[in-house]
Amino acid sequence: MNPSVRRDTEFAILGLLAISPKTGYDIKRCAETTLAHFWNESYGNIYPLLRRLHQDGLTKKKAVASEKGPEKIVYSITADGMSEFLEWLQQPVEPVSPKNTFLLKLFFGQFSNRESVVQLLQHYRDQISQMQTFLSHKLREIRSQESTDPGFPYWELTMDCGLNSMKSITRWCDRSIEKLEKMSGGKE
Amino acid sequence: MNPSVRRDTEFAILGLLAISPKTGYDIKRCAETTLAHFWNESYGNIYPLLRRLHQDGLTKKKAVASEKGPEKIVYSITADGMSEFLEWLQQPVEPVSPKNTFLLKLFFGQFSNRESVVQLLQHYRDQISQMQTFLSHKLREIRSQESTDPGFPYWELTMDCGLNSMKSITRWCDRSIEKLEKMSGGKE
DNA sequence: GATCGCATGTAAGTGGTTACATGATTTA
DNA sequence: TAAATCATGTAACCACTTACATGCGATC
Numbered sequence: 402m403n404p405s406v407r408r409d410t411e412f413a414i415l416g417l418l419a420i421s422p423k424t425g426y427d428i429k430r431c432a433e434t435t436l437a438h439f440w441n442e443s444y445g446n447i448y449p450l451l452r453r454l455h456q457d458g459l460t461k462k463k464a465v466a467s468e469k470g471p472e473k474i475v476y477s478i479t480a481d482g483m484s485e486f487l488e489w490l491q492q493p494v495e496p497v498s499p500k501n502t503f504l505l506k507l508f509f510g511q512f513s514n515r516e517s518v519v520q521l522l523q524h525y526r527d528q529i530s531q532m533q534t535f536l537s538h539k540l541r542e543i544r545s546q547e548s549t550d551p552g553f554p555y556w557e558l559t560m561d562c563g564l565n566s567m568k569s570i571t572r573w574c575d576r577s578i579e580k581l582e583k584m585s586g587g588k589e
Numbered sequence: 590m591n592p593s594v595r596r597d598t599e600f601a602i603l604g605l606l607a608i609s610p611k612t613g614y615d616i617k618r619c620a621e622t623t624l625a626h627f628w629n630e631s632y633g634n635i636y637p638l639l640r641r642l643h644q645d646g647l648t649k650k651k652a653v654a655s656e657k658g659p660e661k662i663v664y665s666i667t668a669d670g671m672s673e674f675l676e677w678l679q680q681p682v683e684p685v686s687p688k689n690t691f692l693l694k695l696f697f698g699q700f701s702n703r704e705s706v707v708q709l710l711q712h713y714r715d716q717i718s719q720m721q722t723f724l725s726h727k728l729r730e731i732r733s734q735e736s737t738d739p740g741f742p743y744w745e746l747t748m749d750c751g752l753n754s755m756k757s758i759t760r761w762c763d764r765s766i767e768k769l770e771k772m773s774g775g776k777e
Numbered sequence: 778g779a780t781c782g783c784a785t786g787t788a789a790g791t792g793g794t795t796a797c798a799t800g801a802t803t804t805a
Numbered sequence: 806t807a808a809a810t811c812a813t814g815t816a817a818c819c820a821c822t823t824a825c826a827t828g829c830g831a832t833c
Contacts, residue, residue, distance in 0.1 A: 408819095410820080413693055416693070416697040416700070424783090426783065436693070438686075438692075439692035439696075440693055443821075444784095444822095445787080445821075445824090446821055446822075468783090469782065469783050471784055471785080471828065471829055473783080473785085486697075487701070490697060490700060491701070491705055494690050494712065494713060496720070498625065499627065500627070501627040502597050502682050502685070504747045505624070505628055506678055506682060507746055508743055508744060509607070509674075510740075510742070510746070512607060512674070513678050513679070521681070521682070524681045525682060551699040552696075552697075555697070558695055559696045561761065561765070562692060562758070562765075565760075566757060568757075569753055570750070570753075572753075580742075580746075596791090596792070598793085612811090613814090614811065633794060633795070633816095636815085637814085655811070656802085656803095657810065659802095661811080661812060661813085662812090
């Protein structure tokens with residue numbers, strides 16, 4: 402691993418530790434629930450990065466007896482870690498070109514039949530719809546806690562962004578399916 | 590390279606060749622213009638994959654004298670290539686969890702000051718807005734050609750999807766900036 | 778006594794990107 | 806004559822995922 406360059410994933414971990422101390426396992430759980438609609442991490446990435454962060458003095462660790470299972474290692478952020486994290490946070494985000502296999506297949510729709518394209522759209526719509534349900538439950542959940550946590554307004558914003566995109570995509574899917582069904586000619 | 594497993598990128602190339610024969614350079618140009626809002630490719634990936642596709646008999650190549658620069662290699666899809674491509678096209682798309690550094694930073698907004706978060710949102714908004722302009726020009730361009738190309742309705746659909754998402758995000762950005770500006774307390 | 782949740786970690790593989798090397802032709 | 810566009814390719818690196826290995830305690 403290149404020792405000089407820090408990556409977004411390390412800052413994601415650092416940020417989660419800034420909210421509260423966590424084990425590697427906790428970080429994975431956070432990624433799967435709270436960050437799910439815009440981030441993901443695997444154990445095979447978390448543990449090596451946690452070690453690296455510690456070697457560089459950005460985190461400190463503490464062994465704690467676990468109620469269940471073996472002893473666990475709880476990491477927290479250090480002052481150095483916090484200062485690197487805050488610096489990263491100030492930097493503007495450069496755009497990335499995402500790979501969207503769904504749109505790629507839709508783009509090649511001419512080589513398929515209309516029915517298959519409609520199915521592709523329906524399947525995608527259903528998936529987005531499911532995520533929408535999951536996210537809106539999460540949102541209601543954190544709202545019901547009437548949290549005074551300083552992070553709350555920002556967590557709400559990210560969820561709102563996700564829900565908005567999802568709603569816009571499902572509506573577009575519905576319109577597109579209609580369009581295709583009205584379309585005549587081409588491969589049937 | 591694992592010889593048995595074919596990846597989406599190979600099918601992206603195959604699909605572009607199904608539309609019309611192309612050089613590696615052409616494929617790169619296509620990715621940068623037509624597919625830009627949902628796909629991207631680098632030369633370092635295109636050329637090795639082009640070779641692999643040819644070795645497996647999914648494409649055929651033809652050396653053609655170039656007007657500019659050295660002799661070029663024009664690839665086209667074979668019957669075998671087409672049949673593998675069509676099979677891929679029928680498979681449903683599984684969801685992927687995207688990494689969105691912008692939302693990650695927004696999520697950690699509590700550690701920043703309000704002004705910085707507003708700047709983050711404004712910067713993101715501007716980027717999306719630029720892409721929106723680029724895409725809407727592209728859409729007008731292909732519409733003005735009054736294309737009878739069988740691919741046209743599907744190209745239009747992907748652009749429409751992109752434009753829709755972008756509009757929805759810019760609106761959300763505007764609302765979020767307003768919210769933050771009304772917000773009091775916290776780090777100023 | 779099997780399986781689930783907690784908990785940590787590694788080795789091998791994957792699917793790329795970046796930077797470079799090369800070279801012809803056209804345009805400014 | 807410098808830079809841009811056309812054109813092909815490779816070596817090194819990168820960041821991450823997958824699958825596996827291990828093991829405790831609680832639940833079914």
